[in-house]
Amino acid sequence: MSGALVVARHAVRESLRRRVFVVVLLLSVVFLALYTWGASELFDEVDAFDGNEFDVQPDTLAGATVLGLAMFAILFLGAVLATFLTLGAVRGDAERGLLQPLIVRPVGRVAYLGGRLLAAATVSAVYVVVLFAACVVVTGVLGWWPDRVVGPALALAGAAVVIAALSLLGSAVLSTTANGIAVFMVFGAGLTAGLLGQIGESLDAKTLDRIADVGSWVLPFEALYQHGLSLLTADVEGPTAAIVNLGPFGGAQEAPLALWPYAVAYVAAVAALAAWSFSRRDL
Amino acid sequence: MVLEARGLIKRYGSGVVALDGVDLEVGEGELVGLLGPNGAGKSTLVKICCGLVRPSAGSATVVGAPAGSPAARAALGYLAELFRFPGWAAADEVLELHQRLSGSDGGERERGELLELVGLADARGRSVETMSKGMQQRLGLAQALIGRPALLLLDEPTSALDPVGRRLVREVLLELKRRGQSVLLNSHLLSEVELVCDRVLIINRGGVVTRGRPDELARPRGVEVETAGGTRLFEGAGREDAPRIVSELVAAGESVYEVRVLRSTLEDVYVQAVSE
Numbered sequence: 001m002s003g004a005l006v007v008a009r010h011a012v013r014e015s016l017r018r019r020v021f022v023v024v025l026l027l028s029v030v031f032l033a034l035y036t037w038g039a040s041e042l043f044d045e046v047d048a049f050d051g052n053e054f055d056v057q058p059d060t061l062a063g064a065t066v067l068g069l070a071m072f073a074i075l076f077l078g079a080v081l082a083t084f085l086t087l088g089a090v091r092g093d094a095e096r097g098l099l100q101p102l103i104v105r106p107v108g109r110v111a112y113l114g115g116r117l118l119a120a121a122t123v124s125a126v127y128v129v130v131l132f133a134a135c136v137v138v139t140g141v142l143g144w145w146p147d148r149v150v151g152p153a154l155a156l157a158g159a160a161v162v163i164a165a166l167s168l169l170g171s172a173v174l175s176t177t178a179n180g181i182a183v184f185m186v187f188g189a190g191l192t193a194g195l196l197g198q199i200g201e202s203l204d205a206k207t208l209d210r211i212a213d214v215g216s217w218v219l220p221f222e223a224l225y226q227h228g229l230s231l232l233t234a235d236v237e238g239p240t241a242a243i244v245n246l247g248p249f250g251g252a253q254e255a256p257l258a259l260w261p262y263a264v265a266y267v268a269a270v271a272a273l274a275a276w277s278f279s280r281r282d283l
Numbered sequence: 284m285v286l287e288a289r290g291l292i293k294r295y296g297s298g299v300v301a302l303d304g305v306d307l308e309v310g311e312g313e314l315v316g317l318l319g320p321n322g323a324g325k326s327t328l329v330k331i332c333c334g335l336v337r338p339s340a341g342s343a344t345v346v347g348a349p350a351g352s353p354a355a356r357a358a359l360g361y362l363a364e365l366f367r368f369p370g371w372a373a374a375d376e377v378l379e380l381h382q383r384l385s386g387s388d389g390g391e392r393e394r395g396e397l398l399e400l401v402g403l404a405d406a407r408g409r410s411v412e413t414m415s416k417g418m419q420q421r422l423g424l425a426q427a428l429i430g431r432p433a434l435l436l437l438d439e440p441t442s443a444l445d446p447v448g449r450r451l452v453r454e455v456l457l458e459l460k461r462r463g464q465s466v467l468l469n470s471h472l473l474s475e476v477e478l479v480c481d482r483v484l485i486i487n488r489g490g491v492v493t494r495g496r497p498d499e500l501a502r503p504r505g506v507e508v509e510t511a512g513g514t515r516l517f518e519g520a521g522r523e524d525a526p527r528i529v530s531e532l533v534a535a536g537e538s539v540y541e542v543r544v545l546r547s548t549l550e551d552v553y554v555q556a557v558s559e
Contacts, residue, residue, distance in 0.1 A: 006383045017371040097367040101426060104333045105384035106357040282295075282336040 003107025007115025012123065015085065024081060028131055031073065036138050039066045043142045057240045063144025064233045070135040071152065071232070075159055075225050076187075078128035082164035083183045085120035089113070089168055090274075092176035094283050103283070110275045113168065117271055120164040125157035132156055148231035155228025158263050159221035163187065165267045166221075169274040172281065190215065190222035197226070197253065216253070220263045227255040284308050285358075285434045285465040286332060288350075290341035293327050293489075301327040303489035304341070309434065312463040314456060316470060316480035316497075320557050324489040325469045326364055329438050332467065333361045346433055357385070360427035364438040364469070367419075370412030374403055374422050377411065378429060387430035397425040400458070402451050416443035424452065428459075435459065435466045441475060453479055477501075477549045485556045493556040500552045508532060509541040516545075 015021055039062070046058035090113070093099040103109050132153050136146060146152070166186060170179035193215025200208030216222040230253055233241065286309040293302040301324045309315045319325050330336040332343050334351025348354035368377045378394040387393060398404050401421040411419060420443045427435055441449045449472070456479045459466055470476050476483055477497045485493040493500065503521035506528055507514060517528055522544045529539050 003384065006380070010380055014369060014371065097363065097365045098369065100335060100363045101361070101366055101368070101381070101423070102384060104335065104356055104359070104361045105381065106353050106386060107384050108353060108356065280337070283330070 003105075003111035004114035004118060006107065007102070007112050008119040008122070009115075011085070011116055011119035015119075015123070020084070024127065028077070028127075031077070032131075032134055032138070035066075035070055035073075035135055036142075039063075039139055039142050042066055043144075055240075059143040060233075060236055060240050063139050063142070064146070064236065067135060067139045067144075067146060067232060068229055070139075071132065071156065071225070071229055074128050074131050074135065074156060075221075077131065078124050078156065078160035079163045079183075079187050079221075081127055082120055082124035082160050083167045083180065085123060086116060086164055086167040086171055087180050087183075088176035089116045089171040090278055090281070091171060091174065091179075094281075095175070100283055109278050113172075113271065113275050113278055117165060117168050120168065121161040121267075124160040124164055128156040128160050129153045146232040147235040151231040152228035155224040155231070158260075159224040159228075161267055162219075162221040162224065162263060162270075165270040165274075169270050169277070172274045172277040186219060187221075190219040190225075193219065194222055194226060213253075217262070220259070220266050223253070223255055223259055224263060226253045227259060230254040284344075285311055285313075286343070286345055286467060288328070288332065288341065288343040291328065291331060291338050291343060292340040293324070293331065293336065294339045300489050302331075302338070305486070305489070305491055307343075307467075307484065307491075309465045309467050311433075311465060312460060313482065314460050314466045314468065314480050316468050316476035316483045317486065318470070318473065318476060318483060318553055319486035323486045323557075325486055326438055328486070329361075329436050329467065329469055333359055333436050358432055359434045359436055360429065360432035361436045362420075362423045362427040362438060362440050364442070366423055368411045368422065368426075371410060373408050373410050374398060374414075374425075375407045377422060378426060381426050381429045385430040389430070393429065397428055400428070400455060401425045402448075417445060417448050420444060421448065421451070424455065431462075431464070433465060435464060436469075437466060438469045439471065440468070441470065441472060449475065473549050473553055483549070485553055487557045487559075492559065493552065497549055501549055502547050502552075504545040504547045504551070507543040507545055508539060509543075511538040511540070 042062045043059065046062040049056065049058040090099065103112050136149055139145070163183070167179065167183045170182050174182055193212045196208045197212030197216070199205070200212055216226060234254070286307065288305060288307040291302050291305040292300070294300050305324070305328060307328070317325050317328065327336055331338050332345065332350050334356060343350035345355035346358040348358070372380070375394055375398070378397060382389060382393065395404070395407070398407055401424050403418060403421055403425065406414065406418060411422070414422065420440065424437070424440055427437065441452050444452065453475060456466060456468065468476065468480060480497060483495065483497055483500060484491050503519070505516050505518040506520040506525050507516050508528060510532060517524070520528060525542055525544060529542060532539055
């Protein structure tokens with residue numbers, strides 16, 4: 001087994017033994033229960049609009065809105081998981097004396113970082129995909145299936161991987177607490193870019209649109225999220241689309257195909273920067 | 284040479300000079316002790332040798348490979364002064380992880396032998412968080428021995444141990460010497476170093492102030508003779524001078540009751556070296 005895989009296996013094992021996944025599972029079950037309840041109530045409410053004079057499809061409106069909001073919540077939960085799995089991977093573990101015995105082994109620092117990234121990225125990506133799939137099924141059973149499922153799921157997974165990579169980079173240069181604060185501020189900055197885009201689109205303000213575009217590419221978890229969001233209602237048209245866009249879909253932007261290779265290159269560059277910083281650090 | 288360091292200098296960003304041109308060699312099967320007060324640079328020297336700290340100048344090689352390189356790391360076992368293993372892991376799991384990381388194919392047998400060697404055979408399935416500090420330190424020593432490394436870098440391996448634990452570590456060190464493994468032992472316990480080490484280096488303020496074999500460093504201090512007129516000290520005299528001193532005193536009419544040859548201990552040498 002390669003060094004990175006040994007480290008990844010150890011990191012996942014640690015989360016299992018520390019019951020991190022049990023806590024995550026319980027909270028996710030609570031989230032899903034609340035989601036099911038809320039979505040069910042919403043679908044019941046919009047039944048009253050069936051056959052309205054504007055030809056708005058009530059189930060599409062309810063389903064798209066509530067699943068769009070769920071995507072935001074899933075991204076947040078995935079970000080929390082990715083961050084906590086990598087928060088103190090370098091400086092935190094070095095300060096506690098956990099890191100030194102591992103990296104004097106032949107696997108070395110780069111493999112150690114690779115293993116930690118592999119573990120955090122895989123766990124958080126699988127988590128957001130499973131939770132999203134559960135929300136899609138609940139929404140579908142209640143009355144609306146999104147236009148695309150695989151694209152949004154992959155976009156969410158990609159966003160979680162980007163956040164894991166950024167948190168790992170932070171762990172190489174910042175203390176655990178400072179890194180936690182920094183990652184959530186970066187996460188907030190990405191969301192702010194999305195909100196600016198939504199406002200810019202509503203007011204037709206080009207400058208705001210431009211700021212939002214730049215922001216979401218500098219922090220591509222936001223671009224991936226917006227892209228995934230837009231795919232949920234890719235085929236919805238007419239008055240329904242206009243009303244749906246007033247909700248969480250206002251900031252949704254279908255991204256060019258280049259987003260995917262860009263996100264891969266971004267994660268690779270962030271990981272390389274983390275490895276470079278780590279390799280220069282005295283422990 | 285298993286470990287060779289030439290002109291090692293380490294300056295930290297704050298302007299602190301931790302090492303100021305240290306040379307060091309550890310031969311095959313040799314046990315070298317590193318002594319010095321707190322802040323002398325001992326731990327920095329050990330960390331440079333295992334690649335945790337980058338030197339500002341100079342070089343260090345382990346089995347001919349640059350310190351910190353994969354080949355050098357593959358040849359060494361390291362026990363840090365301040366270390367921790369995951370609290371949730373059992374002793375056996377800690378060793379298994381390090382076997383995987385070091386590529387050791389010793390399997391369960393190696394783990395069992397190492398736990399037996401450090402007196403933890405009964406604690407194989409016990410989690411680290413339920414172990415005393417001394418037990419954790421012995422587990423750390425077992426971890427360092429995985430894969431039978433050519434060089435062991437042990438930074439204060441007995442700091443948390445009781446006298447029985449210290450004796451056990453001493454026996455392990457002597458066993459390593461018998462097996463032909465080399466050891467660089469960083470310790471505050473002069474008696475321990477004196478008992479097991481082939482050579483000793485005393486470091487102070489980042490530089491080597493004294494080096495040599497423990498018996499060479501412990502020089503004669505004089506001959507003390509108890510006579511009817513009181514105790515007399517003949518400074519600088521050695522064991523070979525004792526018969527002559529006694530016969531001269533007897534010839535002079537003195538009654539000699541006791542003769543003691545005094546030697547400076549390693550502690551005397553150490554105190555003198557770090558006080559200069």
